[in-house]
Amino acid sequence: MSAPTTTRPAATTGRGGVRRWHLVAAGLVLAVGAYLSLAVGASELGLAELLSPSEDQLRILTISRIPRLVAILLAGASLSVAGLIMQRITQNRFVSPSTSGTVEAAVLGILLATLFFGSTSLLGKMALAIVTSVAGTLVFLTMLRRIRHREGIVVALVGLMYGGVLSAITVFLAYQRDLIQYLDIWTTGSFSSVLEGRYEPIYLVLLAGVVGYLSADRFTVIGMGEEFATNLGLNYQRILYTGLVVVSVMAAVVVVVVGTIPFLGLIVPNVVTLLLGDNVRRVLPVTALAGAGFVLACDVVGRWIIHPYEIPVATIAGAIGGVVFIWLILRSAGGVPA
Amino acid sequence: MTALAARADHRSPEEAARRRRVRLTLGALALLCVLFVVAYLLYDVRGSWAYAMDLRGRQVGSLVVVGVAAGASSLVFQTVAGSRILTPGVMGFDALYLLVQTSIVFVFGSTTFMMLGTGERFLVNAGVLTLFGIVLFRWLFRSSSHNLLVLVLVGVVLGSLFASLTSFASRLLDPNEFLTLQDVMFASFSTVALDLLVVTAVVTVVALVALVPLLRYLDVVDLGRDNAVALGVRYHRVVTLTLAVVTVLVATSTALVGPMLFLGLIVANLARQLLPTHRHTDLVLGSCLVGVLCTVAGQFVVGHLMDQGTTLSVVVNLVGGIYFILLLMRTVRL
Numbered sequence: 001m002s003a004p005t006t007t008r009p010a011a012t013t014g015r016g017g018v019r020r021w022h023l024v025a026a027g028l029v030l031a032v033g034a035y036l037s038l039a040v041g042a043s044e045l046g047l048a049e050l051l052s053p054s055e056d057q058l059r060i061l062t063i064s065r066i067p068r069l070v071a072i073l074l075a076g077a078s079l080s081v082a083g084l085i086m087q088r089i090t091q092n093r094f095v096s097p098s099t100s101g102t103v104e105a106a107v108l109g110i111l112l113a114t115l116f117f118g119s120t121s122l123l124g125k126m127a128l129a130i131v132t133s134v135a136g137t138l139v140f141l142t143m144l145r146r147i148r149h150r151e152g153i154v155v156a157l158v159g160l161m162y163g164g165v166l167s168a169i170t171v172f173l174a175y176q177r178d179l180i181q182y183l184d185i186w187t188t189g190s191f192s193s194v195l196e197g198r199y200e201p202i203y204l205v206l207l208a209g210v211v212g213y214l215s216a217d218r219f220t221v222i223g224m225g226e227e228f229a230t231n232l233g234l235n236y237q238r239i240l241y242t243g244l245v246v247v248s249v250m251a252a253v254v255v256v257v258v259g260t261i262p263f264l265g266l267i268v269p270n271v272v273t274l275l276l277g278d279n280v281r282r283v284l285p286v287t288a289l290a291g292a293g294f295v296l297a298c299d300v301v302g303r304w305i306i307h308p309y310e311i312p313v314a315t316i317a318g319a320i321g322g323v324v325f326i327w328l329i330l331r332s333a334g335g336v337p338a
Numbered sequence: 339m340t341a342l343a344a345r346a347d348h349r350s351p352e353e354a355a356r357r358r359r360v361r362l363t364l365g366a367l368a369l370l371c372v373l374f375v376v377a378y379l380l381y382d383v384r385g386s387w388a389y390a391m392d393l394r395g396r397q398v399g400s401l402v403v404v405g406v407a408a409g410a411s412s413l414v415f416q417t418v419a420g421s422r423i424l425t426p427g428v429m430g431f432d433a434l435y436l437l438v439q440t441s442i443v444f445v446f447g448s449t450t451f452m453m454l455g456t457g458e459r460f461l462v463n464a465g466v467l468t469l470f471g472i473v474l475f476r477w478l479f480r481s482s483s484h485n486l487l488v489l490v491l492v493g494v495v496l497g498s499l500f501a502s503l504t505s506f507a508s509r510l511l512d513p514n515e516f517l518t519l520q521d522v523m524f525a526s527f528s529t530v531a532l533d534l535l536v537v538t539a540v541v542t543v544v545a546l547v548a549l550v551p552l553l554r555y556l557d558v559v560d561l562g563r564d565n566a567v568a569l570g571v572r573y574h575r576v577v578t579l580t581l582a583v584v585t586v587l588v589a590t591s592t593a594l595v596g597p598m599l600f601l602g603l604i605v606a607n608l609a610r611q612l613l614p615t616h617r618h619t620d621l622v623l624g625s626c627l628v629g630v631l632c633t634v635a636g637q638f639v640v641g642h643l644m645d646q647g648t649t650l651s652v653v654v655n656l657v658g659g660i661y662f663i664l665l666l667m668r669t670v671r672l
Contacts, residue, residue, distance in 0.1 A: 172648055
């Protein structure tokens with residue numbers, strides 16, 4: 001339990017915390033992962049072939065491998081950043097898109113789009129998913145205010161259960177229309193179906209990411225409470241809703257294009273914050289890199305274990321993420337004197 | 339136990355009235371259970387009676403076993419854990435059962451697995467689960483016994499972790515092996531096999547019989563660990579034995595219908611609300627009856643009246659999830 005106390009001074013003095021070599025190291029790790037991600041697959045590509053591909057290999061790269069890599073990086077980065085922003089806004093370390101109903105609400109939105117508008121385009125589904133996930137997160141934030149005792153663990157429990165109720169509604173609707181199988185596809189995050197022409201909407205998270213980065217300092221301030229933020233001359237409500245929309249857009253877009261990746265938005269920001277302090281603007285880029293790296297690693301491992309088949313990234317991330325989450329819970333419980 | 343007997347003779351009028359009310363409630367519950375079982379069997383039978391009775395008999399049988407197992411296991415688990423919001427389902431126990439099953443197939447291969455009969459297969463699974471469960475829960479109860487909510491959250495996360503690991507292991511399996519596993523894992527109770535039903539019913543009865551001598555001690559365990567130890571109860575022994583019975587009961591209900599996260603939570607809390615008593619003999623009996631009522635009546639509505647428009651577990655998850663959130667919000671305000 002001595003590790004967290006040593007990081008805290010670094011964060012409060014404002015120096016140290018994130019150093020340049022952190023970013024460089026993260027970048028290097030990411031580059032190796034990216035190379036593996038491009039090279040591993042049903043047809044192996046060496047370094048030489050990546051640099052001067054034949055016509056077939058070029059096609060493999062542009063249709064499948066490069067879109068996949070881009071989707072992995074964007075999905076990992078944006079879900080982690082979404083988690084970070086949510087944790088700052090609510091000042092609660094156990095809040096994230098996958099523990100507050102945001103993701104489940106997005107899945108419900110996709111289902112509604114399919115039910116009511118027939119076979120809509122990816123963009124149509126996405127629009128409705130964004131609307132429902134904003135609404136779902138809003139309901140969660142309202143519930144959060146009702147709970148007087150905002151202990152982190154209670155909030156996480158309520159969030160998980162709320163997500164469970166939302167997905168029960170989704171299953172209920174899907175069962176009546178025989179859509180359970182589709183539901184399974186949407187809810188298991190996997191990059192195997194990411195192909196050229198079917199993933200481009202994911203670039204939308206870049207826009208949300210820029211907005212998030214520009215408002216980063218304000219998120220830090222409103223995390224200190226409504227009165228404090230208002231005293232500093234900030235419009236609390238407006239920033240809260242900005243954060244809400246940024247988070248919901250990120251979560252919904254990733255769910256529509258990739259599927260859900262459990263615990264990602266929770267564990268990555270928590271581990272990064274533990275190591276590097278909690279100044280949003282400083283930590284945000286590292287969080288994005290770490291999230292991208294984590295998902296990349298899960299995906300490469302998933303493709304490598306039962307080569308030439310693959311294990312969905314959600315399964316691997318769920319297994320690793322679950323263990324890390326439990327460690328975080330026990331750690332925070334141990335930190336509080338019983 | 340002479341002291342207990344002596345006290346029983348000098349009951350106050352209020353106590354006597356309360357006893358009467360408990361007995362009346364139990365009788366009414368039993369009557370309702372019988373009514374719904376009969377209704378389930380006889381409602382709108384078309385075509386061959388022999389066929390309908392055979393099929394529906396098996397369905398009702400498995401529903402009853404599940405209701406009893408979920409009711410009894412959740413209620414005593416709540417007592418041991420000292421909390422109303424902790425049940426085996428919430429703690430990820432059901433998910434653990436599926437993980438154990440998948441791991442067995444993964445390690446030994448499906449041919450060995452299928453060569454065992456239904457009974458042996460179930461016993462192997464239940465045995466491994468019991469071992470696992472006791473180790474896991476002893477560790478959990480010991481490591482953070484002071485913070486209940488930590489325990490619940492860890493349990494919930496463990497549930498989803500086990501589910502991920504199960505899916506991970508099943509992806510590593512040969513597709514043929516996975517098929518055999520799937521048949522075993524998703525035994526839907528609309529077409530439950532007779533031999534599995536018999537095995538689980540026998541095991542449930544044995545587990546309940548084993549539970550009976552523990553019930554008296556559980557009344558004391560309910561007072562909290564320190565009080566129980568001070569009153570001379572061998573706390574660890576009682577808790578371990580109870581947990582063993584609970585794992586066996588969970589294994590039976592999961593083997594029949596798969597994980598039903600909130601069934602036990604609803605049932606046990608309903609029973610505690612209906613019965614104004616702290617005696618575990620009455621509480622467990624009531625919880626079993628409420629459990630049977632929930633599963634049989636629920637399946638009657640879902641299957642017969644709604645014409646299979648949804649599944650029982652979806653309804654249970656929906657109702658149970660909302661109930662759990664309300665429970666949490668209320669608990670926190672204490």
